[in-house]
Amino acid sequence: MAGKKQLNHIAIIMDGNGRWAERENVERVEGHRAGAKALKRTVEAAMDLGIKYLTVYAFSTENWKRSPKEVNALMSLLRDFVDNDLAEIDEKGIRINVIGRIEQIPWITRRKLQKAIRATKNNTAGTLTLALSYGGRAEVIDATKKIAEDVAAKKIKASAIDESLFQNYLYDPELPDPELLIRTSGELRTSNFLLWQLSYSEFYFTDVLWPDFDKNELGKAVEFYNSRERRFGGR
Numbered sequence: 564m565a566g567k568k569q570l571n572h573i574a575i576i577m578d579g580n581g582r583w584a585e586r587e588n589v590e591r592v593e594g595h596r597a598g599a600k601a602l603k604r605t606v607e608a609a610m611d612l613g614i615k616y617l618t619v620y621a622f623s624t625e626n627w628k629r630s631p632k633e634v635n636a637l638m639s640l641l642r643d644f645v646d647n648d649l650a651e652i653d654e655k656g657i658r659i660n661v662i663g664r665i666e667q668i669p670w671i672t673r674r675k676l677q678k679a680i681r682a683t684k685n686n687t688a689g690t691l692t693l694a695l696s697y698g699g700r701a702e703v704i705d706a707t708k709k710i711a712e713d714v715a716a717k718k719i720k721a722s723a724i725d726e727s728l729f730q731n732y733l734y735d736p737e738l739p740d741p742e743l744l745i746r747t748s749g750e751l752r753t754s755n756f757l758l759w760q761l762s763y764s765e766f767y768f769t770d771v772l773w774p775d776f777d778k779n780e781l782g783k784a785v786e787f788y789n790s791r792e793r794r795f796g797g798r
């Protein structure tokens with residue numbers, strides 16, 4: 564159909580791990596552990612559907628305010644994810660990518676992530692981008708600082724600043740804009756995720772808690788996107 568935009572990039576706010584833990588009467592950490600499993604399932608399901616890019620909000624700039632116990636548990640889950648699931652992810656041809664203020668991530672976790680990024684850099688089946696210590700406003704500010712430095716150093720002219728130049732200063736300039744944002748657990752907010760990149764995205768909200776998310780739920784979100792495109796695509 565004329566104008567139909569192929570679904571190429573899905574962004575996800577993986578919300579509701581804490582409420583899932585409460586519902587199951589287990590510790591919050593267990594909710595995050597189940598969330599990591601849901602992430603692995605979803606990466607596989609997305610790749611099966613031919614989605615080329617998946618970007619997930621794994622740790623926000625605001626998440627540093629959680630208890631040290633919870634922050635440590637999330638960092639340790641990230642390390643486990645790289646240690647246990649990297650081989651399988653690599654085998655499937657998926658490239659690992661990270662956006663955010665990654666210098667704030669503890670070095671041991673960061674080192675493992677960097678190893679995963681290097682090991683998978685030539686993979687072409689799809690790209691999993693983990694947003695870590697990420698905030699949309701922080702990204703815009705970090706880009707603005709670098710642009711200001713380059714203007715001061717006379718590398719660029721202030722008059723040359725436009726959307727395409729700004730894009731080049733984002734954490735990953737190559738990352739295409741997501742056509743679809745999914746947020747689980749019933750909250751209707753973007754919570755500082757991908758502020759620049761979500762300008763034209765469709766938003767899909769579901770009450771399902773992130774640890775319960777699976778191939779079936781992803782299918783519903785994709786169906787929602789396709790039905791929107793059928794209605795607006797031809798214009």
Ligand code: FPP
Pocket residue numbers: 577578579580581582583595596598599602620621622626637640641644693748773
């Ligand atoms: C929101 O749940 C989720 C997070 C703060 C972090 C997301 C992390 C994962 C899915 C698992 C770890 C990730 C990797 C890459 C291994 P919440 O705690 O805000 O839930 P609540 O709103 O119900 O309390």
